[in-house]
Amino acid sequence: MNSRDQLRMLILAVLERQPEHGYAIAQAIKARSEGLLTAKEGTLYPALHALEAEGLVESEEREAGGRVRREYRLTEKGGKALARARGDWQKRVRAVGAVLGGPA
Amino acid sequence: MNAQQWLERTTRDLPAGVAGRVERETRAHLQDAGWPEDADVRAVLGDPEATNEGLRRLYLTAKELEEVTTGGSLRTGWNLSEWLAGLVVPAILLWEALRSGVLASGLGVAVLLTGVALTWDLHPARRRQWRLMLMLLVVSWLNWLPRVWEYTGWPMVYAPLFSTLIVVYVAHNHLRRDARLRRTLQAEEGRA
Numbered sequence: 001m002n003s004r005d006q007l008r009m010l011i012l013a014v015l016e017r018q019p020e021h022g023y024a025i026a027q028a029i030k031a032r033s034e035g036l037l038t039a040k041e042g043t044l045y046p047a048l049h050a051l052e053a054e055g056l057v058e059s060e061e062r063e064a065g066g067r068v069r070r071e072y073r074l075t076e077k078g079g080k081a082l083a084r085a086r087g088d089w090q091k092r093v094r095a096v097g098a099v100l101g102g103p104a
Numbered sequence: 105m106n107a108q109q110w111l112e113r114t115t116r117d118l119p120a121g122v123a124g125r126v127e128r129e130t131r132a133h134l135q136d137a138g139w140p141e142d143a144d145v146r147a148v149l150g151d152p153e154a155t156n157e158g159l160r161r162l163y164l165t166a167k168e169l170e171e172v173t174t175g176g177s178l179r180t181g182w183n184l185s186e187w188l189a190g191l192v193v194p195a196i197l198l199w200e201a202l203r204s205g206v207l208a209s210g211l212g213v214a215v216l217l218t219g220v221a222l223t224w225d226l227h228p229a230r231r232r233q234w235r236l237m238l239m240l241l242v243v244s245w246l247n248w249l250p251r252v253w254e255y256t257g258w259p260m261v262y263a264p265l266f267s268t269l270i271v272v273y274v275a276h277n278h279l280r281r282d283a284r285l286r287r288t289l290q291a292e293e294g295r296a
Contacts, residue, residue, distance in 0.1 A: 022129055023136035042114070042150030045129055046158030053162065053287045061128075069132055070125075 007039060007047050008056075009089065012074060012082040015057060019073035022048065048072055056081050105152070107134055107141035113152035117165040121292035126159065164281075164288045172285060173229045186232055189239035190220045197246075212242040227289050230282060237278050245271050 014020060014028040025048075026039045039047075051057045056078035061070050074082070105113075111130060115123035130149065134141055139148050149155075164172070194216045201209035219238040223231045249267035254260065 021132070021136075023133045026133075040148070040150035042152065042155035043158065045126065045133075046155060046162060049159070049162055049287070053283070053290075067132065067135070068128070070129055 004043075004047070005085070007043060008051060009082065009085040010037065010039065011044075011047060011051060011072075012056065012078055012085070015072055015074040016079065016082060019071045021069040021071050025072070051078065105144055105146055107131065107145050110145050110149055110152045114155045114159070116156055117167065118156075118159060118163060119166045119169050119288060119292055122159065122163045122288060125291055162284065162287055163291065164284050169285075169288055169292070172233055185236045185239070189216060189235035193239050193243065194220075197242075208246055212246050215242055227286075229289065230285055233278075233282065233285065237275075241271050241275060244274075
């Protein structure tokens with residue numbers, strides 16, 4: 001799984017909880033990873049556009065408090081893709097852990 | 105690099121609808137981040153060239169979009185291509201199939217007419233591209249590519265394999281380009 005695929009998985013995981021706009025997605029990734037992972041706008045939005053084109057997320061512009069924001073939400077297809085990506089990721093983590101070994 | 109300069113680089117050569125959406129999302133992002141637009145925005149937004157490259161993989165450029173929607177420099181007889189693909193070429197192939205009993209020509213007619221039916225409801229630009237591509241692929245597979253193979257002097261038994269591989273490669277590229285066209289048309293039609 002390359003960094004692009006990882007970002008896609010992180011976005012889908014954030015949207016699984018609730019629909020969000022771009023900045024909130026970036027903040028959620030940063031907060032949940034305790035600052036270890038960041039999604040710069042420059043990579044975040046092309047990834048969101050690609051996910052939308054594949055039908056994994058859908059978006060709509062909404063006005064809230066005089067501000068217009070495009071809100072992204074997970075689709076059913078996106079939920080299934082996330083479940084698959086999660087399974088793959090957990091397999092990889094177990095495999096790498098088994099090779100690295102070390103104290104349990 | 106301020107927000108305006110970043111946006112100009114990021115949306116370079118992209119059609120107005122795509123550029124507009126990127127601009128709205130970027131400005132909203134900066135507003136939410138509390139980052140002044142006249143400050144250096146690269147710390148928040150990243151490299152504009154990388155973003156432009158990412159967007160070009162997703163969308164057609166303005167020039168490419170103009171070419172597929174208007175015919176570009178080959179505009180003369182542009183709409184003729186649909187008639188050629190949907191009627192003239194199938195009629196020629198059908199005549200050939202009936203006259204000489206060549207099964208491959210019959211198969212070519214079936215592929216073209218199925219293509220015409222399947223692309224009926226598509227956006228005119230996508231429909232034209234699909235029909236033109238199908239026509240070129242069928243004619244290439246039936247006539248042009250076997251002749252190219254013949255010139256090489258290698259055994260003719262491999263000609264169908266050679267033709268099929270080339271057709272699959274071109275069709276694969278066309279599918280990717282069509283996906284970019286579909287996204288671009290959606291973004292252009294949804295522009296404010």
